[in-house]
Amino acid sequence: MKKNKVLFFLIFFLFFIKTYPNLITDIFYLPIDIPNRRVLKKSYITQKGEFGIWRKSYKNIRSHYHTGIDFKNPGKKVGQIEPVFSSGIGIVKSVIKNGPSSCVIIEHTLRNNKKLYSVYLHIMDITVNINDTVSEKSIIGTFIDHTKLDKWGEYLNHLHFEMLKVPPKFIGFEKNDSLFYPYSIDIRSKSELFEKYYDPTIFFLKEE
Numbered sequence: 723m724k725k726n727k728v729l730f731f732l733i734f735f736l737f738f739i740k741t742y743p744n745l746i747t748d749i750f751y752l753p754i755d756i757p758n759r760r761v762l763k764k765s766y767i768t769q770k771g772e773f774g775i776w777r778k779s780y781k782n783i784r785s786h787y788h789t790g791i792d793f794k795n796p797g798k799k800v801g802q803i804e805p806v807f808s809s810g811i812g813i814v815k816s817v818i819k820n821g822p823s824s825c826v827i828i829e830h831t832l833r834n835n836k837k838l839y840s841v842y843l844h845i846m847d848i849t850v851n852i853n854d855t856v857s858e859k860s861i862i863g864t865f866i867d868h869t870k871l872d873k874w875g876e877y878l879n880h881l882h883f884e885m886l887k888v889p890p891k892f893i894g895f896e897k898n899d900s901l902f903y904p905y906s907i908d909i910r911s912k913s914e915l916f917e918k919y920y921d922p923t924i925f926f927l928k929e930e
C-alpha cells in the first residue's frame with residue numbers, strides 16, 4: 723500500500739512537471755524601462771520603427787522589410803544608462819558582442835509547446851550568457867550609450883526588438899557555443915516576413 727502511494731505521488735509529480743514546467747509562458751513584457759511593461763504606447767516606437775515597413779537601402783544594407791519594432795530610448799537624461807530587459811521567461815539562445823550589431827536572442831516556450839524567439843539588437847554591456855534562464859525582470863544589456871553613439875551614429879539610439887516564429891539562423895561557433903542571428907536585413911517579401919516573424923505588437927496591450 724505504502725509503495726503504491728509513493729508510486730502514485732511520483733507519477734503525479736512527473737505529470738505535474740511535464741504539464742507545468744516553469745519555463746512555459748504566454749505573457750510578454752516590453753523590454754524597456756517604463757512603468758507598465760504590459761502596455762504598448764505608440765509614443766514608445768520611433769517614427770519609422772513600425773513592423774513590416776519597407777526600409778530603403780542604407781550604407782551597405784540592402785533594402786528590406788522591417789522585421790521588428792524600434793523602441794525609443796525611454797531615458798530622460800543624456801548619458802543615462804538605459805536598461806534592456808528580457809521580454810519574458812526563457813533561455814538565452816545566443817549572445818553576439820559585435821559593436822552596433824550586438825544581439826541577444828532568447829528562446830521562449832509557449833503553452834502550446836511552440837517555440838518563440840525574442841531578439842534584441844543595437845544593445846551594449848550585455849550581462850547574460852548562452853543557456854542562462856531569464857525572466858521579464860532580467861536586465862540583459864543596455865541601450866547604446868552616447869559615447870558610442872557619437873562613434874557609430876545617433877540613429878542607433880533605439881532598441882530593435884523582434885519576435886521570431888522560426889529558429890534563428892546558425893552563423894558559426896565561438897569556443898563551444900553555437901551562435902545565431904536573426905533575419906533582420908534578409909526579408910524582401912511579405913510572405914517571408916510573416917512566415918518567419920510575428921508582429922511584436924500582438925504580444926502587448928495597446929494604448930494610443
Ligand SMILES: [Zn+2]
Nearest residue numbers: 790791792882
Ligand atoms: Zn529596427
